[in-house]
Amino acid sequence: MKKEYKMKKGDEMKWIKKIGKPGIYLPLTLIALTTIIPIILPPFLLHVAIMILLYSYLGTAWNILGGYTGQFAWGHSAFFGIGAYTSTTLYIYHKISPWIGMLIGSLFAAGYGALCGAFTFRFGLKGHYFVIATIALSEIIRIIFINWAEMGRAWGILLPVVPDSWIDFQFHTTKLPYYYIALTMLLTIIIIEIKIINSKLGYYLTAIRDDEELSESLGINTFKYKMIAMIISAALTSFGGTFYAQYVLYISPETVMPVGLSTEILMGPIIGGLGTIMGPIIGAIIVQPIHEFTRAYITTYTGIAGLDYVVAGTLMLTVALLQPKGVIQYINKILYSKTIITSSSKGE
Amino acid sequence: MLKIENLTKRFGGLIALNNVNLNIEKGEIRGLIGPNGSGKTTLFNCITGFHHPETGRIIFEGEDITGLPPHKIAIKGIARTFQIVKAFHKMTVYESILTGALLRAKDIKEAREITLEIMEFTGLIKRRDTLAGNLTTIDRKKLGLASAIATKPKLLLLDELVAGLTPGEINEIIKLIRDIRENGVTMIIVEHVMKFIMEIADKITVLHRGEIIGEGKPEEIAGNPKVIEAYLGEKYA
Numbered sequence: 154m155k156k157e158y159k160m161k162k163g164d165e166m167k168w169i170k171k172i173g174k175p176g177i178y179l180p181l182t183l184i185a186l187t188t189i190i191p192i193i194l195p196p197f198l199l200h201v202a203i204m205i206l207l208y209s210y211l212g213t214a215w216n217i218l219g220g221y222t223g224q225f226a227w228g229h230s231a232f233f234g235i236g237a238y239t240s241t242t243l244y245i246y247h248k249i250s251p252w253i254g255m256l257i258g259s260l261f262a263a264g265y266g267a268l269c270g271a272f273t274f275r276f277g278l279k280g281h282y283f284v285i286a287t288i289a290l291s292e293i294i295r296i297i298f299i300n301w302a303e304m305g306r307a308w309g310i311l312l313p314v315v316p317d318s319w320i321d322f323q324f325h326t327t328k329l330p331y332y333y334i335a336l337t338m339l340l341t342i343i344i345i346e347i348k349i350i351n352s353k354l355g356y357y358l359t360a361i362r363d364d365e366e367l368s369e370s371l372g373i374n375t376f377k378y379k380m381i382a383m384i385i386s387a388a389l390t391s392f393g394g395t396f397y398a399q400y401v402l403y404i405s406p407e408t409v410m411p412v413g414l415s416t417e418i419l420m421g422p423i424i425g426g427l428g429t430i431m432g433p434i435i436g437a438i439i440v441q442p443i444h445e446f447t448r449a450y451i452t453t454y455t456g457i458a459g460l461d462y463v464v465a466g467t468l469m470l471t472v473a474l475l476q477p478k479g480v481i482q483y484i485n486k487i488l489y490s491k492t493i494i495t496s497s498s499k500g501e
Numbered sequence: 502m503l504k505i506e507n508l509t510k511r512f513g514g515l516i517a518l519n520n521v522n523l524n525i526e527k528g529e530i531r532g533l534i535g536p537n538g539s540g541k542t543t544l545f546n547c548i549t550g551f552h553h554p555e556t557g558r559i560i561f562e563g564e565d566i567t568g569l570p571p572h573k574i575a576i577k578g579i580a581r582t583f584q585i586v587k588a589f590h591k592m593t594v595y596e597s598i599l600t601g602a603l604l605r606a607k608d609i610k611e612a613r614e615i616t617l618e619i620m621e622f623t624g625l626i627k628r629r630d631t632l633a634g635n636l637t638t639i640d641r642k643k644l645g646l647a648s649a650i651a652t653k654p655k656l657l658l659l660d661e662l663v664a665g666l667t668p669g670e671i672n673e674i675i676k677l678i679r680d681i682r683e684n685g686v687t688m689i690i691v692e693h694v695m696k697f698i699m700e701i702a703d704k705i706t707v708l709h710r711g712e713i714i715g716e717g718k719p720e721e722i723a724g725n726p727k728v729i730e731a732y733l734g735e736k737y738a
Contacts, residue, residue, distance in 0.1 A: 353603045353612075360600045363589035363633075370549060370583075371652055372575035372604040428591075 184340070191332045197449070199328050203400070204441045206335035207393060212421030212433025213342045214389035219419055220428035221350065222382040223362025227284045228269070228291030229390050229418045232262040234410035236391025237398040238298065241310055244321075251322040255395040259388040265294070266387025270380040288412055295410040309405020312398065322399040331400050338396065339434075342389060346430060349385075358382055359428070390418070413462070417444075420465065424472045426479025435480050440465060502527040502687055503548070503656055508557030510543055510711075517543040518554070519711040525656070525689060530682060532702030532719070533691045536732050539708040541691045542584050545658050549581050550574040561656070575604065580654035582645040584661045584691070590634030594625050594644055597633050601651030615651060623647045623677060639670045643677075650681060657681065659690045663697050671697055695733070699723070707732060 191199055211233070218224050239261050240254030249257075273286045299307045317324045324330040349355045357378045360368045365375050398404045408414075421436030447461035476483055503525040510518040518540045525531055533541050546552040548559055550571040559567045566574055580601075589597045599616045606612035620626040623643050628636060633644055642662055649657060659678075663671045671694065678701055682688065692698045698705065698719070705722045707715040709731040715722055722728055 351609075353609060356596060356600045356603060359592055359596070360589055363591055364587050366551065366571075367583070367587040367589065367648075368600075369551075369571035370575055370581050371601045371648060372572050373600075374570075374572045 187336060191329060196328065199332060201442055201445045203328060203332050203335050204445055205437045206332070206339050207396060207400075208417065208421050208437040208441050209434040210335065210339045210342055211390060211393045211418045212425070212436055213339070213346060213430075214386050214393065215418050216422045216428065216433050217346065217349065217358075217389070218382045218386035220422050220432065221355065221362060222358040222379060223428075224379060224382065225280075225284050225419075226269075226287045226383070226386070227412070227415050227419065228287035228289075229386070230410045230412065230414035231269075231291035231294040232266060232387040232390040233394035233397070233414060233418070234294060234298065234404075234406070235262045235265055236394025237404045237409040238304060238310075238394075239391070240395040241312060241398045241404055242304065245310065245313065250320050251395055251399050252320070255392055258395055259391045262391030262394075263384045263388040266384045267380065269387075270383040274376050274379045274383075288415070291410065291412065291415060295406045298406040298410060305405070307406060309403060309408065312402040312404075314402065322395075323402070331396075335396060338392060343430060345389070350430075354378070354381065362428070417465075420469055422479075424469060424480060426481030429479070429481050431484075432479055432481050435484065439480065440468065443468060502562060503689075504560040505544075505548070506558045506560070508544070508547060508554050508559065510540075510547055510552060510554045516711050518547065521557070521708075521711070521713060523706060523713070525687060527687055528682070528685065529687060529703045530678070530701055531689045532698040532705035533689055533708065534693070534695075534698060534705060534722075534732060535708035538710075539732075540711040541708055542660055543711075544708070545581060545660055545689075545691065548574075548658065549579060575652055575654075578653075578655035579658065580649035580652045580656075581658040582642070582649055582660055582662055586638075586641050586645055588633035588636070588641055588644060590632065592633055593630050594628045594633060594636070594640075594647075595620070595630065597644055598625070598647050598651050601648035604652045615653075619647050619651050622680070624673075639666055639673075642666070642674075646677065650686070654686060657686050657688045659688060659692075661691055661693065663692060663694050675701055 191202055194202060211229070215226070215229050218226050236255065236258040239258030240251045243249040243254040243257060244251050269287065269290045272290065273283055278286050298304050304310070312323075314325070315321050315323055317326055317330075319330070349358070357368070357373050360371070360373060361375050361378055368375050394409060397409065401408075417440070420440055422433045423436065424439055425434065425436030426432030444461055444465055447464045451464070452458060452460050472480065503523070505521055505523040508518055508521040508523075509516070521540075521544065523544075533544070535541055543552060547554045550566075550569050550573070553568050557567070558565055561577060561579065564577070566577060566579075569577075589600065592600070595616060598619055599612055602612040602615040602619070603609070606615055617626075620629060623646065625640065625643055625647055628640055631640075633641065636644060646659070646662065663674050666674065675697065678688065678690075690698065690702065702719055704717060705715075705719055706713055707722060707725075707728045714731060715725045715728045717725070723733065
């Protein structure tokens with residue numbers, strides 16, 4: 154008996170289990186396809202692809218705190234904005250490359266994440282109260298930036314346009330470099346995620362999600378581990394902010410720090426599947442094209458601003474009603490062998 | 502091993518524990534009985550740091566642990582199960598026990614070995630990949646016990662472990678508890694199932710309205726008039 158179970162090596166293969174039976178071939182095929190396809194894409198579709206990658210990345214960063222640890226933060230736009238503003242202002246005022254600014258921004262975001270964690274977790278905020286507190290904490294940052302002269306107040310900051318350069322993180326002749334940077338960021342964060350969920354940290358985070366009192370009784374310092382999740386999630390989110398700033402070359406509190414952005418970040422994991430590797434990616438693949446196409450076509454033709462959000466909101470409701478555990482649950486049913494279906498669908 | 506001195510715990514105007522003194526010897530199995538609301542679970546919650554007592558001290562292996570947070574008390578070597586069974590619903594049996602084992606294992610590899618051992622020991626190996634939320638009552642209780650012993654405790658507090666189980670299942674648990682004791686674990690067991698507690702406990706302490714009204718060997722307790730009046734009824738006299 155013992156040998157048989159040891160051979161299974163179930164937990165090392167956990168991440169494969171989570172994306173489906175085809176195992177290693179599926180991700181490899183996906184990586185190959187995602188590397189080649191953008192070359193032939195027209196500019197607008199390439200933009201949509203970049204948005205899918207960016208929001209997959211952001212959703213994954215959020216998922217570490219919101220999905221695996223079960224702390225439903227609704228204020229990740231603050232970390233995103235801090236990342237965008239730090240690299241941008243360092244570049245404009247001190248001529249520091251956005252790549253270095255990105256790292257410094259992640260330190261600031263981690264610091265603010267620690268502050269948010271200290272405020273909320275220390276007082277044991279949970280559920281709705283935690284959601285409200287994180288919204289408030291991100292709004293505080295947005296309002297500070299709206300009134301901060303050096304940060305361009307509500308007008309925001311236009312980044313100076315320079316010729317294509319890797320050091321300056323700007324590309325104008327083609328968007329392809331942005332695509333590959335975003336793809337690298339996504340692959341990197343997935344590797345980090347796999348490392349986390351197969352480590353002590355990962356087991357502790359999911360334990361905290363499922364039952365905090367039981368976790369404490371097993372010797373887990375729940376406050377400390379929630380703080381770690383918050384800090385990692387915040388720092389990783391800020392990288393996405395720098396990427397966005399370099400991609401759009403314009404930032405303002407209304408574009409990089411609104412609650413709407415926080416909502417868009419967490420929508421991917423919710424629609425795709427919380428606490429899974431593929432969840433945020435599937436979510437972004439569903440949400441972003443709809444979002445971009447409705448924005449580009451429906452809103453432009455009808456002239457009704459915000460119609461894209463109406464469509465996205467409807468979509469979220471539909472998924473909540475039809476697939477409360479996320480689309481991944483449905484995909485799993487198609488891909489998975491019988492044993493895994495029984496262990497994951499019995500709970501419904 | 503565990504010494505409780507003058508412990509008092511109030512909830513508003515209600516005195517849940519009143520001046521409780523308790524001394525647990527190393528290696529013993531202590532039964533803790535009493536009517537509902539007599540303070541048994543509150544006492545557990547005080548020992549494991551989930552409640553903070555107003556007065557009194559809790560001394561574990563010569564060290565004052567009163568007021569420490571629950572995870573620190575677990576690190577000191579006290580583990581527990583919960584009366585209303587708790588489980589990591591979306592984690593498998595394997596992952597749940599592993600989470601406990603990670604406390605003392607030096608790396609994840611060692612934790613995996615401990616987990617396999619404990620799964621075989623408790624018979625949960627058949628349920629290795631079942632989600633904790635999908636287990637039957639007996640398996641869920643066993644899982645609570647398994648995660649707790651995975652932390653390698655010196656003292657184990659079991660809160661109504663066999664309530665709601667069939668006689669056959671109770672015998673299974675009795676066997677398990679005896680095996681755990683063989684490994685040198687001291688235990689305090691809260692239980693209403695008299696057959697079980699009389700069989701397994703070395704000594705029994707009776708709580709009534711937050712006070713200790715009797716302490717002694719099972720047969721002494723069964724004949725104690727105060728205990729019969731407050732809790733047992735005539736049957737065990």
